[in-house]
Amino acid sequence: MEVQEARRRLAAARRVAVLTGAGVSAESGIPTFRGAGGLWEGFRPEELATPAAYARDPEKVWRWYAMRYAQVMEAEPNPAHRRLAELERQKGEGFLLVTQNVDGLHRRAGSRRVVELHGSLARARCERCGHRRPLPPPAEFAPPPVCDRCGGRMRPDVVWFGEFLDAELLARAERAFMTAEVALVIGTSAVVEPAASLGRIAKSAGAYLIEVNPEPTPLTPLADLSLRAGAARGLERLLAGGAGPREEAE
The missing domain is CATH 3.40.50.1220 (TPP-binding domain)
Incomplete structure (x- = not known):
């Protein structure tokens, strides 16, 4: 009823x-975040998904997000x-x-x-001017992307732990x-x-x-x-x- x-x-x-x-x-x-087989299994969020992690090692963070981007683009x-x-x-x-x-x-x-x-794994956001743009196909993507407006470095356009x-x-x-x-x-x-x-x-x-x-x-x-x-x-x-x-x- x-x-x-x-x-x-x-x-x-x-x-x-x-x-x-x-x-x-x-x-x-697409794996869920927690539990066996979850997205965070084997990782600590503070190493990959915080502003501090990105400031400390932006290349490492971008490699992980590029992997996730390729993964979701293969999904239907x-x-x-x-x-x-x-x-x-x-x-x-x-x-x-x-x-x-x-x-x-x-x-x-x-x-x-x-x-x-x-946010979205398929977009990047400029650290300098805030401009957003889609990422190219995974096979053509070489992180980190550069802003086509101001030339600044772009970050993943997702909300990290500790962000509003x-x-x-x-x-x-x-x-x-x-x-x-x-x-x-x-x-x-x-x-x-x-x-x-x-x-x-x-x-x-x-x-x-x-x-x-x-x-x-x-x-x-x-x-x-x-x-x-x-x-x-x-x-x-x-x-x-x-x-x-x-x-x-x-």
Whole structure:
């Protein structure tokens, strides 16, 4: 019954906000950050993903990010990315997808109303003038890139530990969740702030809150529906009416 109600609410909603995390891209072969086989296994974040690490050894940091960039460009969007792109086409201007991911797979799947809270592996940002530009294809990329406006060295256009999110992007995300009729939180542990607060903001403002995640999260007690499934299977059940043998609703 809960799933049927969620489908009804989602179909009727004119304003839908979605938050996605690493679990959405796991089925495309992009590793999540923590746990066995995670992105940080064998690495310490402070050695690769902080302003201090970059100041200390920019070549080492760029080599690691160039490896990650090549990895994500070899990956393909999975059904979860494509279903969310289709949901955007159905909802139009009332839809916003906010992602913590930096792999660009949502855009490659066709999503256009996207806020990339943590930046993108496919872009660089000038340390001197702030200009952003796309990276060339991985086979042609020789880090570090140089700014084509001022000649300054460019850094990966991602948010590192200890850095603030872009205030305008965060405000746009918060507005979408504050005004959403239905909010979906998919494939995220719901512990990394400030993105983790978006689901709570939506619920506090009266939205119907749907969570899709294989494991319970701190958001689970607040959710109107929690689907215990991976992103692709959970969205299949929610958006297309399919049911999987391992899926449970709480």
